[in-house]
Amino acid sequence: MSKVREKVLFAFLGIPTAICLGVFFWLASVLLSGFGTIKWNLLTASVLNGGYLEMIVGSAYLLLGAAGIASPVGVLAAIYLVEYAPRGRLTRVIDQAINNLAGVPSIVIGLFGYTFFCRQLGLGISLAAGWFTLSLMMIPIVIRGTEEAVRMVPNAFKEAALALGASKWRTVRSITAPSAAPGIITSILLGIARVAGETAAILFTSCVLVTRGLPKSPFEPVMALAFNLFVKIVALGESPDKVFGIAFILFLMVISLAAAATAFRIYYRRRQPWLK
Amino acid sequence: MGFRKRGMSHFLKRLKAEPVEVILFLCASSSIIFLFLMLLFIAKEGAQAFLTFGINFIIGSVWETNLDLYGAFPLIYGSLMVVAGAVVIAVPLGVVTAIFIAEVLPFSFRDLIKSLIELLASVPSIIYGFVGLLFIAPQVARLFGISSGTVALTASIVLAIMSIPTIVGVSGEVIAAVPRDFKDAALALGATKWQTIKSVVIPTAKSGILASIMLGFGRAIGETVAVLMVAGNVALIPTPPWNYLSPVYPLTATIAMQMGEAAVGSLEYSALFGLGMILFIVTFIVNTLADAIVKRESKFRSGVK
Amino acid sequence: MVKVDIRQLNVWLKGNHVLKDITLTTKENAVTAIMGPSGCGKTTLLRAINRMNEIIAGCRTTGELYINGRNIYDGETNVYELRRSVGMVFQKPNPLPKSIFENVAFGVKIHKMANGESLASIVERSLKEVALWEEVKERLNDSAFSLSGGQQQRLCIARALAVNPEIILLDEPCSALDPIATAKIEALMRKLAEKYTVIIVTHNVQQAARVSDYVAFLYLGELVEYGPTKHVFENPQSKLTERYLTGEFG
């Protein structure tokens, strides 16, 4: 095959990539066109006055609470899997279960959240039920990210501590975890970004269309950007351009979280030479 | 790593030394525990529908709330139809993109474009649904001269756009994992770049790419909000059955749309959990198979065969 | 007869000036060994001869490199044809994830040099040349990874021979092998020199003494000394070479 023919071929192979990028820029431009139309003072105005405050804060409450549950569980689970787990059948089953949990459709997580957290545990439609439900989606993401970060800590670091007579848990706390911290934080940020726009899982578990002010306890329902967008379009049939503001804020929030995670990772990879 | 030990007795001995391991172990087991609880509770709530309709819950072709008749076949068909359309669009685009990024694109662009596509993966599905409804559906309606653009084809397009980042990401990893050695071997024999891709990179990454497609499929079949917003939501099998310009009612959409109105404990409520059960089992199988493929592959790589 | 004629060759990798003004000629049907401490540019020099450096991002090459009197950096050389005629064997055996037969047949198929019966006979001839045929003739369809390390390395040499090269480049071909496998490869190199021009990179001074006719000593990207192996070993011109040969550093 001549060089020219190969060039032509590669140009053709590039078309799908161009399409993907085109879609990305189109999506971004469509959503960012909201930039001009949005009234920024509405961000801090109550929904009762046509603002977005309760939705934004409600979403933030949901995400922070879910991260508060998923982070410790996910990080400790990952440390167990990398540093403690014996090689055996049980460990393989756990590993497989994490992948399977990650693959459960969010609507099914939502159904489960409703029957288990809301009804069985009696939390009702509440912020707390939303935390637990969303944390089920975050845990696998945090585990996988943390595992990778912990694996990248050079064995020499750990062996140095162990050789000084430190216990394993001591080594984890004082050497492994701090060295892996940037990777762990990245994985938590990614976990948050991944569920930030989640709708199906909170549909029946924690949200309502309007609340009077912010929830005063975890056992009250909340408002959320994604939920509001969904209900307004699908159930109330409002025309999409009327709810553009919500879509725009949600997009901005998720993209900034994801971009922050990526930027954080790139920054720390550069600063930690052992990560190559 | 020097400090892994095998066997139960070792395990107990270590526990005595470090009780914290119990907590770590419990955290790690949480995934199993919750999967099990999920199966249990969804099965419990869905049991009534399966008991009432038997096999007709799956193969029955009438889903009609007013008659309290729940045959999920049109919904299953709707899901499969939308996903099949998405796969046909997304797989060639996604796989070729992954190959192009990893093997052809100049090094300096790779990371940038990879990050952009990664970013695309984190855009929430409701945003895709929103954009689909606002921009894609009207275009489909105009192009095919139909009155409403919320049809199976639109859902497939939206779903394809959503699945591409997953496919690109996972198959990109698989392709990047093809050892340098293999490519060097081919290039040093005078193979062109394309010959190297065709006869070394693709065959080596083949099953990983297949696994990425299956993962994408699993995601797609469970996708709810975006699909719901553009699929039209009519619980009938299109006529003819391959008519992509008819509205369909995927499984996931049905659950999301009807849960709000279904009275707890009613047959409808149970039927929705029955749909959840079907989804749970299907995605469980697809994911397990995809994992098995990846694992078998890594064994072969290490030369065990 | 001069086979490879390198003139004023400079190579930069990602801005590092890795090879500095290398000028050297190698003889046909001889074994030329390239020695030097780690990181001095041996691999880079070898990869300059079949233009494998250019698959590394950020590589720049200046100077001339003649093979059979033709400058391969003249911009007109067909690099794929060049790599066919200049075979390369890597430090770590790198069979492709294919069967033993397909590994040897790979290059032949790529260059559409033969198929069917004649392909099979090329595979057989190549495997015989590296004395592997008797060991594998019963299991040509097994995965190449089922072979031992030494066998894999001979398979990789056979793979390079199958496409009728004129020059064989070997980059520390024994560094991943045990002494017995090493002895076999060394014997093979002597035999290959009857038919091909062999250039080998080695870390191992004794190995260079055993197998090579000419030896080049590189240090920090510069060619310090080059000449017939006997001369260089008995009477090194440079203090640096002497110290290296006596094992003072390396």
Ligand SMILES: Nc1ncnc2c1ncn2[C@@H]1O[C@H](COP(=O)(O)OP(=O)(O)OP(=O)(O)O)[C@@H](O)[C@H]1O
């Ligand atoms: N891909 C690369 N990018 C940048 N610099 C490189 C690259 N590869 C090699 N180098 C640098 O070029 C120099 C020569 O490398 P080379 O691999 O040719 O050395 P070598 O003599 O073969 O060493 P060794 O005995 O360790 O194999 C080294 O200093 C190395 O750091």
Ligand SMILES: [Mg+2]
């Ligand atoms: Mg080298």
